[in-house]
Amino acid sequence: MKVHVAKMNQEVITGYQHVVASDNFINFMNISDNECEAILANDVLNCFTLDKVRDCIVSLVNKLRLQGTMVVGGTDIRLFSLSVINNLLSEQEANEVINSVNSMPSYIEVTKLIESLGLKVESVKSSGIHFEIVARRG
Numbered sequence: 001m002k003v004h005v006a007k008m009n010q011e012v013i014t015g016y017q018h019v020v021a022s023d024n025f026i027n028f029m030n031i032s033d034n035e036c037e038a039i040l041a042n043d044v045l046n047c048f049t050l051d052k053v054r055d056c057i058v059s060l061v062n063k064l065r066l067q068g069t070m071v072v073g074g075t076d077i078r079l080f081s082l083s084v085i086n087n088l089l090s091e092q093e094a095n096e097v098i099n100s101v102n103s104m105p106s107y108i109e110v111t112k113l114i115e116s117l118g119l120k121v122e123s124v125k126s127s128g129i130h131f132e133i134v135a136r137r138g
Contacts, residue, residue, distance in 0.1 A: 003031065003063070005041035016040060021047045023102060026059055034065045042132050045074030045110065050103040054113060061117050064137045070119070073132035077104035080129040089129070097129065107131035 004016035005026055012018045020027045021044050039060055048056045057072065064070055080097065083089045089097070111121055111133055119135040126132075 001031070001036050002038040003036050003040070005039065005044045005060070007043075007047065013040065024048050024052045024055075026056065028059065028063060031063055033062045036063045037065055037068045039064055039068070039070045039072075042071055042073040043130075044072060045103070045105055046101040048102055050105060053103065053105050053110065057110070057113055057117065061114075061119065061137065066137055069122075069134060069136050071132055071134050072110070072114070073107075073130060074110075075101050075104045075129050076107045076126065076131045078106055078108075079126055079131065080104055083129050107133065 002016045003019050004013045005019045005021050007022065008020050017031075019031065021041070024047070026044070041060055044056060044060075045053055060070055060072060075097065080094075084094050107124055107126065111124060114121055114133060114135050119137050122134045122136055124131065124133050
């Protein structure tokens with residue numbers, strides 16, 4: 001099974017089962033542990049407060065089967081700060097970003113967390129203020 005974890009109003013990706021993420025919660029009610037061959041959760045960390053990011057990652061890893069891949073991402077506080085300092089984001093744009101996310105974890109810390117849960121990080125990509133980590137469960 002392939003799962004796309006996204007907010008309620010986000011576009012559904014063909015071939016993926018849509019799972020809703022909202023404030024500190026992913027609705028995995030119909031998905032068993034170790035069932036997913038692929039999880040696409042590229043903006044899911046924006047739905048979680050910083051103290052709940054670990055719970056989010058653990059929840060995703062629990063659903064992932066052996067040799068399954070996971071893409072997880074969000075807005076990085078360091079990339080965001082650099083964009084503000086370097087005037088790549090206006091004051092208005094920066095405030096809109098701040099109002100639209102529950103947290104901005106560092107991709108460095110998220111990578112460490114994923115590795116500590118036994119996954120192999122295959123790539124880390126950043127674009128603007130966002131990051132995506134691709135990891136595989138061994």
